[in-house]
Amino acid sequence: MNDVVDHRLRTSWTPEAGKAAALPPHAVRWLAHRIGPLSPSAPVAPESAYAVPPSRLSDAARAALVEAVGAEHVLENERERLGRAGGMSYLDLLRRRHPDGLAVPDAVVLPGDPDEVQRVVDACVAHDVGVVPFGGGTSVVGGVTALRGDKAAVIVVDLARLDRLVSVDPTSRLAVFQAGVRGPDAQRLLAAHGLTLGHVPQSFERATLGGFAATRSAGQASSGYGRFEDMVQGVRLATPSGPWRLGVAPASAAGPNLRALAVGSEGVLGIITEVTVRVRPLPERERYEGFVLRGWRHATEVVRVLAQHGLLADVTRVSDVDETEVTLALKGGFAAKALRRYLAVRGVHEPCLLILGWLGAAPQRARALRLLKAAGAVPLGKAPGEAWRHGRFSGPRQRDALLDLGVCVETLETATHWSRLGELYDKVREALYDALDRPVVMCHVSHAYETGASLYFTVLAARDPHDPFGQWERAKRAASEAISEDGRGTITHHHAVGTDHAPYLRAEIGDVGMSVLAAAKHATDPMGILNPGKLGL
Template identity: 55%
Template sequence: MTSELPPVPPRSVWWGWGAADADRSLSGAGLALLGRELGRPVDAVDEPPVDLPAVRLPDRLLAPSARAALTAVVGEEHVRTDAEARVEHAGGKSYRDLVRARGGDADEAPDAVVLPADADQVAQVLRVCAEHDLAVVPFGGGTSVVGGVQALRGDHAGVVTLDLRRLDGLVDLDPVSRTATFGAGVRGPEAERLLAAHDLTLGHFPQSFEQATLGGFAATRSSGQASSGYGRFDDMVLAATVVTPEGELRVGGFPGTAAGPALLDLVLGSEGRLGVITDVTVRARPRPAATRHEAWAFASFEEATAALRQLAQSRTLPDVCRASDAEETRVTLRMAGRSGAALRGLTRLRRLGDPCLVILLWDGPDSKTVDARAAAARPALTAHHGRRLPGAVARAWAAHRFGAPYLRDELLRRGVLVETLETATGWSNLVPLAAAVRTAISDAFVADGTRCVVQTHVSHVYETGASLYLTVIGEAGDDPLGRWGRAKEAASRAIVEHGGTITHHHAVGVDHRAYLPDEVGELGIRLLRAAAGAVDPQAVMNPGKLFS
């Protein structure tokens, strides 16, 4: 985290992650491993995405009066109805979204993409959409993996996607209070570059970091890999401006208050149903000058997670902690193509039999501070029979931590199904829940006549429990979306039945909507509907997401 900041990456192509010419290659050893796991040669399949002109778009256009009204607000060049803009906003980056996009299916594309310049234009656009019965889908980086940016029109006459990329920049900075206000359309890397000029950081680095926006982080209650040290994004947000069809709402702004229920908490995680987040005020922290990397091996997932629990409950957590189960560790070892100290460390890990790998990172103002923090954590690690590995193993992980979405594009090209899901629960239920969800997924693939690899890790740790993040790799087959749909349904049922949250940080969107009543109850859903009705009486805001 202390290295020089790289340039802000280009926005993602419509069919995958990142720039079109980004490195998506998988090593020969990696391809061979996947072939053995799936029972067929992966490198024998080559299914590139269709060309843009071959993408099927719905033949739907805005009424001339609606287009004219929108153009009057933002200008002709910022009301886009061309094929490229509509295809780029047809979905997010879930497996379902990418399979459909690569195959040329953009049936859920919006009728138009509107790019407002500021909160005032957002307000005017919402008024136009309400007057012309147009659904509105707020769109930041487009990284949703739960259907959060699908252009669903519901019962409305049309649907527009509101792309917030022009709401960028650092609006205000208070270096004394260490707070910063950003436009909602600022992406993670740009926010870090703007703060680095003042020797500050957010410390928020989710897998979507390169593409996702701060407004999106707030709207989905994002959690980054350094959440153990820096907190979740909802812990970082102090205030936000939300533009609704009924007017502008400014919530939060104080370090603490007892002025009634926290409306800011209602906005965080609202996924566009209550309006458009146009700016967020966040707390910043000093940019670390030193980071210590450590890797540890444990004989079982139970011992690895018990060690993390002790760190959390003794308040000696590192800023980043990740514990992989034996399956994820095994795949990591077999696909490791690195050399030098990292490879020697992985080789040592392999000799331990069937171990679990734990990655730990500590940030601080100097090496003495981070070394002391790491030393304070070691008794808990050794108490659960952890074995220390070379720090190069952790440094290699950190250097490649944003590479998975690029590799997924290559796997899709090879006809491989790859998707993720996540949950969280209390410590006493963590290992049983992980086993139940893994079994549900594996059984669903077996019922489909095939097999899969299910990898699990813990990457967000709390005093009372932790998250579980599962990566599923399998044979796509002739019905990839149906196959994944059945596995995801089985996993979601297992999560609900075995005491997990339906989502820890991916949000609800469309995919988890049916399970939200299990978590908040029917009365909770009624409260959400009532809040939405107060600010959006015509229900034009992001219909079909979060709740019915």
């Protein structure tokens, strides 16, 4: 087994993955005070706790897959199959500790190039085997769960070996990547050409460019660089109906934008094997800084004005009062106490932390700072911005430590227009507080637009030892209903649909929209082998 696969299994399954992010004692005490008594539990390696069912792959299907990629790249032992059983949601992580009902694929196949991916798909068509594309495995909405649908067997097609930068066109500022390239590797490969992609979601360390495209990912610097869908200029897919390429020009009026249909299709229309992306010169400098605004309504109003005047920083993130409180509580010590006293003297009793990250020359910064000053923002200098930058990938690793402590910890996100942002914020919080006992519900805006913004919620609650799965399922359902009711917001701004959001998709796109998706599915995948059960298809 190659090193890429070994690394993925370690980060997916071993309890040591989260040890470096263990919470300091003062943070644990604060958490227990806020959400109630905790029930720590030691993690269990799932391979020792779960009886993996034997593979259902037929001898004929196995032989066809071996012919497509070679015997060494068709993996059927328990560890490799467990390593691709689900994504990284709270319930996924919980299932690995209590593995009843874990959907384990029958085999893992690792093609080495786009042509091999097509041969794998063709083999699965011939033998009626379900196919789940797998990049970094970071889905938090059931997007990589190995559901069989009506198939006797299902395989995971792991794209880890599709790890090449195919070409760079510096004149057009385009780069072609194979779909299995992870975020840090893409950054490193482009930096050698003095270029950057500028796409840095929290899943950056593990997620792949194919996954970014398949889920319409948004990154922390999307205010400056755009969402990933804005960066995609072309895609190559392997489908049961044959190879599919899209994107030959920077703009086109040649019918509906089918490239946009492929981007965000979550593996149900085809397996993305290559992505052509827009790239930009590496910024010569980066500057991150922090401010405090008075109260959530005022803070979001300030971000709205920045957005509508074209003054957003590349990274623009504002936390509500609860998230700001948690940030200070985790920081602890003299510095946090001194900051609270300083803000109180300045008359700020409901502080909301604003982080701005400027990448490159940032000619709009001076005007933005004048607007912030007029809005009463309290400047905190570079330290909070740099602290956020250095810790911005720690959240997923901290979840392991929180799970060990007996904490239910999960996120959900949405977006709406500015005129409904306050209503949506209130309704989601109300739903979560009603569904959970003594939770901490935090929120921030990390993506702002001229017409609206995203809301990203993080929830902490003492885990129910008697019904840990039902505890979060009920809370997520209540929040999702609050989002969908009366069209308040989108069911997902950037986490995608997968299985978790599928029940709410029809309410957002309508019966006609679902029929259009079903028709596209039938055109590319008439036998329904691709990623069964995702997008409600």
